[in-house]
Amino acid sequence: MSSPPWHREVLERLMGRRPRLPHALLVSGRPGIGKVAFAREFARSLLCESPIDLLACGECPSCHWFGQSNHPDYREIVPEAAEEGDGETPEAEAGKDPARKSLVIKIDQVRAIRDFVSLSTHRAGHRAIVLHPAEALQPAAANALLKTLEEPPPATVILLVSDRPARLLATIRSRCESVVLRAPARAQALAWLAEGGAMDAEASLALAGGAPLLAADLARPEERDWRRKVVAELSRPDGAHVFSFAVGMDRANLDRTLFVMQTWVHDLLRLKHDSGPRHHIEAAAALKAKARRARLDRLLALDRELLEARRLAGHPLNARLAAEHLMMAYNRATLG
Numbered sequence: 001m002s003s004p005p006w007h008r009e010v011l012e013r014l015m016g017r018r019p020r021l022p023h024a025l026l027v028s029g030r031p032g033i034g035k036v037a038f039a040r041e042f043a044r045s046l047l048c049e050s051p052i053d054l055l056a057c058g059e060c061p062s063c064h065w066f067g068q069s070n071h072p073d074y075r076e077i078v079p080e081a082a083e084e085g086d087g088e089t090p091e092a093e094a095g096k097d098p099a100r101k102s103l104v105i106k107i108d109q110v111r112a113i114r115d116f117v118s119l120s121t122h123r124a125g126h127r128a129i130v131l132h133p134a135e136a137l138q139p140a141a142a143n144a145l146l147k148t149l150e151e152p153p154p155a156t157v158i159l160l161v162s163d164r165p166a167r168l169l170a171t172i173r174s175r176c177e178s179v180v181l182r183a184p185a186r187a188q189a190l191a192w193l194a195e196g197g198a199m200d201a202e203a204s205l206a207l208a209g210g211a212p213l214l215a216a217d218l219a220r221p222e223e224r225d226w227r228r229k230v231v232a233e234l235s236r237p238d239g240a241h242v243f244s245f246a247v248g249m250d251r252a253n254l255d256r257t258l259f260v261m262q263t264w265v266h267d268l269l270r271l272k273h274d275s276g277p278r279h280h281i282e283a284a285a286a287l288k289a290k291a292r293r294a295r296l297d298r299l300l301a302l303d304r305e306l307l308e309a310r311r312l313a314g315h316p317l318n319a320r321l322a323a324e325h326l327m328m329a330y331n332r333a334t335l336g
């Protein structure tokens with residue numbers, strides 16, 4: 001899928017300040033709108049040796065290296081669990097259980113930045129570091145990063161990417177220039193999804209609340225298959241079959257289930273307030289039937305529980321028990 005075009009204007013504006021770019025940027029905005037892609041594109045353009053209209057040419061040695069993910073003046077810092085393979089690496093190959101990989105950014109990873117910036121640059125004289133998600137910084141790592149931001153290394157731009165900038169240290173935020181990115185207009189998002197060959201682009205985009213990268217992810221066959229299973233369960237007139245549904249539940253499917261349940265409950269709440277569904281537009285009839293018997297107070301309580309469960313995503317918990325518990329709460333909320 002091509003890099004998202006809807007942030008181009010912001011990128012051009014920033015690159016237009018090329019001789020005097022800030023040392024650090026905090027790129028924020030909703031999940032799934034392409035913040036990391038933006039940060040990478042910024043880095044690629046910064047490092048490009050012959051930019052065209054301020055942006056990366058795609059042809060020079062620097063762009064070539066960037067494309068091969070081995071540019072010597074570029075580093076990306078992510079939690080261990082988000083590294084290559086995205087947790088999908090077979091256990092034997094990864095050497096350890098992917099579920100046990102770290103979900104936080106550790107101090108050693110931030111210290112490595114210091115070593116990296118102490119070397120001279122290899123190519124055009126700039127260096128770029130993209131760190132995401134910034135809210136995954138452990139407290140000690142955040143403090144180490146703050147020291148680096150307080151004494152900014154020369155010719156280096158550090159980009160922090162975050163869905164939840166409010167969770168960062170205020171002292172870190174104040175050292176960064178804020179770049180707030182937005183979702184594109186619906187038509188542009190749909191065109192981009194179609195170009196990438198996404199199935200059910202409209203339904204996926206609705207489910208993603210208008211965030212195109214999230215929609216592309218939700219349109220993948222394994223996501224759609226699981227979603228159908230959860231929606232079928234949530235739609236049962238006699239209530240979800242809690243125990244058979246939860247059998248064999250693993251962490252990844254629990255996360256998928258949480259997303260479907262959360263968006264489903266939001267739709268039920270909208271129906272309770274006489275609006276139409278916003279996310280599960282293909283299941284409008286089932287939603288309406290469910291909303292009729294649902295109790296508002298219990299739906300609101302379930303919504304809070306789901307939010308809390310998603311917040312605990314990084315913590316070890318028994319996926320089967322969590323799924324059972326939430327499905328039971330769902331039945332209590334929707335069977336009147």
Ligand SMILES: [Zn+2]
Pocket residue numbers: 048049050051056057058059060061062063
């Ligand atoms: Zn180039």
